[in-house]
Amino acid sequence: MSRKIYFISHNNFAQGLKQAVEMIAGKQDNVTALGLMPGGDPNAIIKTIEADITDADEVLILGDLEGGSVCNAAMRLTIKDNVTLVTGSNLTLALQVVLDSDPTHLDHQIEQARTGLKRLKLKVSSNQDDNFF
Amino acid sequence: MIKMLRIDDRLIHGQVAVTWSKQLEVTRIVVVSDTISQDEIQVSALKMAAPAGIKAFVLSVDKAAKMLNDPRADKLKVLLVLNDPKQVAALLAELTTKPAILDIANYGRVAGLDGRHKITDTVYLSDEEVQIFKELSQKGDKFIYQPLPGDAVEPLDKLLEG
Numbered sequence: 687m688s689r690k691i692y693f694i695s696h697n698n699f700a701q702g703l704k705q706a707v708e709m710i711a712g713k714q715d716n717v718t719a720l721g722l723m724p725g726g727d728p729n730a731i732i733k734t735i736e737a738d739i740t741d742a743d744e745v746l747i748l749g750d751l752e753g754g755s756v757c758n759a760a761m762r763l764t765i766k767d768n769v770t771l772v773t774g775s776n777l778t779l780a781l782q783v784v785l786d787s788d789p790t791h792l793d794h795q796i797e798q799a800r801t802g803l804k805r806l807k808l809k810v811s812s813n814q815d816d817n818f819f
Numbered sequence: 820m821i822k823m824l825r826i827d828d829r830l831i832h833g834q835v836a837v838t839w840s841k842q843l844e845v846t847r848i849v850v851v852s853d854t855i856s857q858d859e860i861q862v863s864a865l866k867m868a869a870p871a872g873i874k875a876f877v878l879s880v881d882k883a884a885k886m887l888n889d890p891r892a893d894k895l896k897v898l899l900v901l902n903d904p905k906q907v908a909a910l911l912a913e914l915t916t917k918p919a920i921l922d923i924a925n926y927g928r929v930a931g932l933d934g935r936h937k938i939t940d941t942v943y944l945s946d947e948e949v950q951i952f953k954e955l956s957q958k959g960d961k962f963i964y965q966p967l968p969g970d971a972v973e974p975l976d977k978l979l980e981g
Contacts, residue, residue, distance in 0.1 A: 811859075
């Protein structure tokens, strides 16, 4: 049983997401990026995935936008027990799923990705090292 | 123990915070720099760049050597990050136990490429810096070039011959 990951999106977001992941985590042979281009058919993307997977694969699809046409089209794949679809993908989540491929960790990874969405403001503190050990 | 000493212009960033820290299962990331450790803003930003569960410190060369040579450091898993070959040489001279891996990953582009030779796509060294690494190598401090865990390990000695 092998794990196959698909990033799907509007336009080149999926390809860009894959390139960003590989810049940080190295080349990922089991990740495929598929973007819907203007005038393209979302079902063609889903057919590409369908042709690429078997019931023996453990399939994870990260989609860019819930309610968007690509995720809507991907919904029908989720009737298969071995296919999981997660929407609202971002770099935090994409990195987590390639670095830790245990499918039972997915809910935790989604939570982690959620906590990465926040305002970040520098808190200036003095340079202390008393808790080093 | 020191799992790795990494030379990286970008200090704590994605490749370090996300990839290597997981791969090496480190509990401490220590940036060693006599200049950055004096800069409150940079120190604060670096501490915030550490991933959850890992404590980050920014220490001068002397302070880092003192902490790392303390017997209590044996049970810690430490990733050192430096951005200056001179300070790397100074730190290695003071450490009683050497890092398990000496890795040069991203260097030379931030300081400016003028007068630097391209060693790899992400490493550019001046003549003086090449000399520092040759001297370190003669003392047994052999660096490798491996930006990411999945990349092939290339000995720096070999890259400097080319």
